[in-house]
Amino acid sequence: MSAAAGTAASAVLVVAEHAGGRLNQSTARCVSCAAQICAAAGGAPLDVAVLGAEVTAVAQAAAQLHGVRRVLTLVRPENAEALAAVWAPQLAALAQEYSHLLGPSTTFGKDLMPRAAALLGVAQISDVMAVQSAWRFRRPVYAGNAIVTVEAPSHSKLVATVRAASFAPAASDGHAAVEPRTQALSLPTHTRFVSRSEPMPGRPDLQTAARVVSGGRALASADNFQLLYRLADALGAAVGASRAAVDAGYVPNDLQVGQTGKIIAPELYIALGISGAIQHLTGIKDARTIVAINKDADAPIFEVADIGLVGDLFQIVPQLEQLIRARARH
Amino acid sequence: MSPILVALKRVIDYSVRVRIRPDGAGVVTEGVKMSLNPFDEIALEEALRIRERGQAGEVIAVSAGPADVQQQLRTALAMGADRAILVQTEQPLQPLQVAQALLALCRTHQPQLVILGKQAIDDDNGQTGQMLAALWERPQATFASKVELDPGQARVTREVDAGLEILEVQLPAVITTDLRLNEPRYVRLPEIMKARKKPLEIVTPASLGVGENGARVKVLKYEAPAPRARGVRVSSAAELVELLAQRGVL
Numbered sequence: 218m219s220a221a222a223g224t225a226a227s228a229v230l231v232v233a234e235h236a237g238g239r240l241n242q243s244t245a246r247c248v249s250c251a252a253q254i255c256a257a258a259g260g261a262p263l264d265v266a267v268l269g270a271e272v273t274a275v276a277q278a279a280a281q282l283h284g285v286r287r288v289l290t291l292v293r294p295e296n297a298e299a300l301a302a303v304w305a306p307q308l309a310a311l312a313q314e315y316s317h318l319l320g321p322s323t324t325f326g327k328d329l330m331p332r333a334a335a336l337l338g339v340a341q342i343s344d345v346m347a348v349q350s351a352w353r354f355r356r357p358v359y360a361g362n363a364i365v366t367v368e369a370p371s372h373s374k375l376v377a378t379v380r381a382a383s384f385a386p387a388a389s390d391g392h393a394a395v396e397p398r399t400q401a402l403s404l405p406t407h408t409r410f411v412s413r414s415e416p417m418p419g420r421p422d423l424q425t426a427a428r429v430v431s432g433g434r435a436l437a438s439a440d441n442f443q444l445l446y447r448l449a450d451a452l453g454a455a456v457g458a459s460r461a462a463v464d465a466g467y468v469p470n471d472l473q474v475g476q477t478g479k480i481i482a483p484e485l486y487i488a489l490g491i492s493g494a495i496q497h498l499t500g501i502k503d504a505r506t507i508v509a510i511n512k513d514a515d516a517p518i519f520e521v522a523d524i525g526l527v528g529d530l531f532q533i534v535p536q537l538e539q540l541i542r543a544r545a546r547h
Numbered sequence: 548m549s550p551i552l553v554a555l556k557r558v559i560d561y562s563v564r565v566r567i568r569p570d571g572a573g574v575v576t577e578g579v580k581m582s583l584n585p586f587d588e589i590a591l592e593e594a595l596r597i598r599e600r601g602q603a604g605e606v607i608a609v610s611a612g613p614a615d616v617q618q619q620l621r622t623a624l625a626m627g628a629d630r631a632i633l634v635q636t637e638q639p640l641q642p643l644q645v646a647q648a649l650l651a652l653c654r655t656h657q658p659q660l661v662i663l664g665k666q667a668i669d670d671d672n673g674q675t676g677q678m679l680a681a682l683w684e685r686p687q688a689t690f691a692s693k694v695e696l697d698p699g700q701a702r703v704t705r706e707v708d709a710g711l712e713i714l715e716v717q718l719p720a721v722i723t724t725d726l727r728l729n730e731p732r733y734v735r736l737p738e739i740m741k742a743r744k745k746p747l748e749i750v751t752p753a754s755l756g757v758g759e760n761g762a763r764v765k766v767l768k769y770e771a772p773a774p775r776a777r778g779v780r781v782s783s784a785a786e787l788v789e790l791l792a793q794r795g796v797l
């Protein structure tokens with residue numbers, strides 16, 4: 218069925234994630250992972266696929282990613298939104314020329330990639346966190362309580378999602394060729410995009426921010442989260458939350474960090490009134506410095522915190538904000 | 548009215564602190580509490596509510612796994628499922644194979660909706676629903692936090708990285724659940740008694756046309772995650788800021 222069947226790694230294709238004419242940083246991180254697979258396979262080529270209705274700027278950005286050989290574009294009006302049912306058959310067709318098909322482990326990739334894998338009749342490896350060979354990877358299971366080493370058969374194609382937080386973004390110093398492709402596929406019309414909420418203006422993006430301030434159930438109201446937003450502003454940080462805070466309606470769902478929310482890897486993560494359930498911790502294990510402020514000295518969050526402070530966040534957070542603003546003025 | 552199929556996986560309970568077996572061949576399961584995957588309870592609850600609104604026929608609970616899974620299927624029946632199907636196998640099925648089994652059941656039962664969890668919290672794969680939708684050539688609406696059913700279509704609100712997204716899908720369709728879709732009901736004792744009389748059919752993967760999949764992913768070993776270095780305690784906001792500055796994080 219595939220050109221790559223029975224051969225060693227021939228080539229790796231990464232599907233680009235983009236919105237509003239901008240390439241999502243998850244793509245650059247996926248490209249880093251893909252480059253490791255290419256190296257492990259003795260220098261296999263690495264291409265990026267950009268699907269959309271208007272992709273000029275995104276394709277240009279993808280063409281600059283270090284290590285990319287070609288950017289393939291598939292431009293159709295039906296591709297305006299990343300509907301998995303519409304994109305998957307096109308990706309599966311493109312993937313005929315490749316041994317590996319990768320996408321980011323964001324909601325975009327989690328939605329799309331398994332559908333493409335099933336069309337190709339192959340298994341998927343979700344959340345690749347380390348590359349051991351072109352067919353052998355490490356990935357987290359049980360909310361990160363265990364790490365498994367998995368191996369896919371080299372005689373069939375490999376579809377994988379990449380845990381973006383585990384890979385640094387590829388540099389933008391390349392100049393790959395952009396190659397428009399056309400396909401004579403008829404696409405399903407059973408799925409219609411209606412709307413998407415706009416991100417909060419003027420705030421750093423949780424998934425790419427270097428600093429994140431997160432709040433838990435202890436904040437006790439949406440109003441109290443203002444305290445946390447002010448600290449985040451002082452730090453230039455994005456805001457995150459535990460599931461308990463999202464469930465209680467203090468903040469919107471896109472701020473949830475953890476096993477079933479966002480997996481992030483900021484330089485600095487400050488957890489305020491978060492107990493440290495395993496489902497939350499798995500979302501922050503790659504943060505460089507974790508700070509925990511909690512009034513319970515035995516809270517599990519302190520087991521992973523690099524710096525812990527036992528106390529009442531309602532007292533400490535305003536002090537912190539002042540101290541940080543004072544430093545910034547010097 | 549057409550039925551709703553709900554896929555339920557038996558997993559180690561979310562509250563258990565999972566331990567790796569000394570031989571690295573898996574995690575410790577002896578004497579460990581097993582439950583329905585939390586997302587799948589939410590899937591079942593949603594199906595029950597749709598049926599209770601008079602918008603669906605039977606709710607059929609399906610699970611693939613060893614004979615012990617009957618216990619979780621009885622729980623599903625006690626919650627209100629009309630009947631259950633166990634795809635019995637000692638060899639754990641991978642998502643593509645579960646999707647193939649569900650596809651065969653879709654062909655037999657012609658459901659208007661198949662509702663699954665967005666991920667099973669043991670393997671954290673998050674693949675089965677999307678794979679079924681591909682094989683069935685039907686729409687998918689993943690990570691649902693709201694489902695509104697109209698004749699012939701569903702309007703689904705999805706939790707995505709950007710916030711919330713709304714899709715309209717024609718039926719039949721596949722939906723996977725996110726945590727905030729609903730809060731599953733508690734099972735009451737009389738229902739547990741009644742559930743014993745509800746039908747629970749046992750089939751084999753082979754009878755559903757699920758073969759040994761040549762593209763299986765092999766798990767070579769399980770390891771504990773690398774521990775983080777021990778942290779330090781500070782006793783004031785001032786000390787904290789000082790230390791962060793020293794470490795060059797500010």
Ligand SMILES: Cc1cc2nc3c(=O)[nH]c(=O)nc-3n(C[C@H](O)[C@H](O)[C@H](O)COP(=O)(O)OP(=O)(O)OC[C@H]3O[C@@H](n4cnc5c(N)ncnc54)[C@H](O)[C@@H]3O)c2cc1C
Pocket residue numbers: 432433434435458459460461462473474475476477478479489490491492493494495496497510511512513516528529530531561585586668
């Ligand atoms: C299937 C599944 C998936 C899940 N996925 C996620 C996920 O992705 N992300 C996630 O976060 N959770 C997730 N959870 C939920 C998780 O198990 C916890 O319930 C949740 O993380 C708890 O949130 P919390 O720490 O804010 O609340 P709590 O556990 O209630 O902790 C509140 C903390 O605040 C402290 N506190 C209270 N008052 C103060 C004060 N004034 N000052 C300082 N500290 C104070 C308390 O000591 C306590 O430690 C999931 C659960 C399940 C079952």
Ligand SMILES: Nc1ncnc2c1ncn2[C@@H]1O[C@H](COP(=O)(O)O)[C@@H](O)[C@H]1O
Pocket residue numbers: 554555556557584586587590609610611612640642645662663664665666667668670671672673674675676
């Ligand atoms: N063995 C199984 N039996 C029944 N349903 C399953 C099984 N495995 C997965 N599922 C369903 O598919 C969803 C996603 O699982 P997964 O793709 O394994 O993360 C689960 O939440 C279940 O609804």
